[in-house]
Amino acid sequence: MPPSIPHDLLTSLSIESHHLVLDRRGSTVWDIVTGSGRYALKLGYPVAATPEWPGQHWTAFAPGREAAVLAHLDTQHVASGYWEKGTWNIQPWHEGPDLQHLWTHSRTDGTPPDVQTAMECAGALADLHKAGWAHGDVQPAHFLIGPDRTHLIDLALAHGKPVPEAVDFPFKGCLVHYEAPEISAAVLDEGHAAPSQAADVYGLGATLLMAATGKRAVIYPDDAPRPAQRAAIVAGNRRAVTMPGPMGPLVVEMLRYAPQDRPTITEAVSQLAELT
Template sequence: MADTAPYEIPPSVLAPASQRLVLHRRGSTVWQVETEQGRYAVKLGYPIEATPEWPAQEWTALAPAREGTVLQQLNRAGVSFGEWDHGTWNIQPWYAGTSLYDLWRPHRVDDALSEPDPGEASSCAEAVAELHASGWVHGDIQPAHLITSTAGTKLIDLALAHGGHIPPSYDFSYRGCLVHYESPEVSRAVLTTGTATPTQAADVYALGASLFISATGLRHVAYPDDASRPDQRRAVVEGPHRPVDVPGTLGRLIEAMLSPNPTDRPTSREVHGELINAS
């Protein structure tokens, strides 16, 4: 939970016609705004102060501007970023749609329903494959970052992406992501050195874990809900992952994507191709 009231959008950043709070957590506030030009997301980053449960973190203040530089290098239209009193901000187009986890909720609550649509999974894999083809890795793939609509899937939240030039003033070390979706090699590196290097193979693992939890409601590795981050990472490293009981081609691919050996995992493009053929 956030320990401060949501930061309002500074007038120097934007004066929207209307706004709605989307997310407020430690280090980040996100608003959905309406302007004469259209609908946008405004992200405000600020440092995390130390608490008895959490160490202080400075990188959260830099994340919006770092993401802005990534999005501009990917030629995303309508993106701007800059600095404000507490950190950095970015503005980017709002992508309407449903997260993968919410999209597949009916399959988790009604056993009588058929298995998740391979075409929807294929759309997610395609979004990852397109990012990889551009020379970038995401570093933070999770169901909430896979936004699906009739136009396909949009991969959002690229603050941790690697693949191009990041201005040193906005850059920070990669310290892993939400552990539910970390690969064993990333968790191992973070436990050993405090940092890691995101890779395409780690993105594929995270996509597999995202598909698994969205289809089943279970994390791919079992650990207590109140486990510490180090304990979560040790569970990922030591394995094994839960049995993949998703049927059909989708289940077989998830099993392959969750291989502890990065070289044994299919590429995002291969996953997309097989799911296209299965849909």
């Protein structure tokens, strides 16, 4: 059945128009317009087990948890609550495109990736780090490069300050293409990990590399099971792929295996500023 917005929410939020942005494992996102403006509406629900995937419940709590993080960050115009299957939130709509789309030409016809854009993405991550948070899920789709400013979205997995127990859940890693080796190792050993700012810097290095080249930083088959992908990350099976242009050396530093060998995000931003 195609997803729909629960009737209660349509009326209580005074939604005037809506269209579906995406519907995938545990999360439905809508672009909505209400009497007070344009928002993203996120609805979380639990994922049932399939032969390929284990079931997961945390996705039901993700919008509620993200709203708690956004409240700590004093983000305006955020609301959240419960619906039949989990939690929902609304947050201001940010214009894109995201980084993966913006850099399509770098991947297809070799246009050099633009340093200014990379600096804006790093700046958005730096703002979050300065506020005392680690994002935990840095990836190209989470940077929206709008006409006025760049936003880093999807704070459902961010760690830094306490969130209500009712919406909290353990961090079990992120999209493995962007996962730092120490996170992969902890997930393999203990089933969970702690997001960190150093792991976010690795994630940003992998994000810039992916958006600019279409290549992952680590060698593993795309269809390998998640634990095998994580084992390849921990083994350090690095690909001989480099970021084209002047950002190459910085991206190498961001992708260092040991967290303490990576630059901080503040250092990364100032190095990018020197390149612009």
